[in-house]
Amino acid sequence: MESGMFEDEFQNDGSFLHDEFEDGENFEDTENETSDATDDPKRQGWLVQIRNLNGEVTERRMWAKQVPKLPVTEQIIVPFKGNQPVGTDIDGLLGQYLGRLASNHKLLPISFKKWPEVVKTYKDWVWEKHIKWEPIHEAAARTSFMMDMGKKWRENRIRLFHTKFDQTLSREENIRNPPLSIPPTEWAAFIDYRLEEDTTKKSKQNAANRAKLTINHTGGSKKLKRRSEEIMSQIGKPVSRGTLYIETHKRRDGSYINEEARQVCEKIAEIESQGTVPVEVAIDDSLGQVKGAEHYGRVRAI
Known part of the structure; x- marks a missing residue:
C-alpha cells in the first residue's frame, strides 16, 4: 500500500487509500452501491479525488468495487478533520469499501463470537494490505476504521444467520x-x-x-455525519441536532413517518425558530428540550 500527504481545504492533511486484493478474491456487498449515492439516476459513483505519483490530482466517480482495480500508481485522497474522515462522497465510498472488507470471510472469519475476539493478526492483515494509512493519521484512522468495520462485521453476521x-x-x-x-x-x-x-x-x-420503537428514522445506512454535511452545504451554516432529527424523520415527499414523529418535529422546529438555542450539542438544545435526557452511552442525532 502506498500512502502520502496532500494539502486540502480541511484542517488536517489528506491521506490516501489504495488496495492490494489478490486476483479472483470475491466479496459480498453489504450495501447497495447505488442506494444512497444520490437521487440523480445519471450519477455514476462517488466523486472523489485521486492523486498519481507525479502529484497530479484529478476527480473521478467510483464505486467501492472499483477500488481493488486502481493501478498502484494511483491513490484515493481521504481528507481528515480531527479524528474522522470528512466529505460526503469519500465517506460514502469508504462506507461501502469497509463493508466489503468486513463481509469478506477470508479476511475476517465469522467464527469468532465478538469483534474484539477477532485475532489481531486478521485485523493487522486487513489494515496493512487493504487500508494502510499515512503515519501521521494512522492511530486515528485505524481506530475510526476498525470501529466502522466492527459494526459492519456484526451486521453482516446477523444478516447471514437470518438469510442462510x-x-x-x-x-x-x-x-x-x-x-x-x-x-x-x-x-x-x-x-x-x-x-x-x-x-x-x-x-x-x-x-x-x-x-417497542414508535418512531423510526428514514436515514437508511447513511451516516448522520454525512447527512449533516449535505444539509450544511445546502443551507450554508452549521446544522443543529434538531434540524438533523427533523430531516431524518421525513419521507421523500416531505411528510413525516407518523403522527408522533410529526408532533416531535414540530416542537423542535418551533424551538429552532426562536433562534436562541445552541447549534452545538447540548442538553438544552432543541432536541434535548423535546426528547429529554440521553440514555447512558448514547447521543441522539450524532
Missing part, C-alpha cells in the same frame, strides 16, 4: 449446508454460537426492544 439459517432444519442439517464462501468449520462454529442459550436470549430481547 433454515429454521425448519436441524442444527446438523444446517451445518451440512454452509454458504459457498464460508469454510464448513467456520460455519459450524458460527451456528453453534447463534444457537447458544445466551445468544438466543439476547436476540429475542433485542427484537422485543425494536418492536
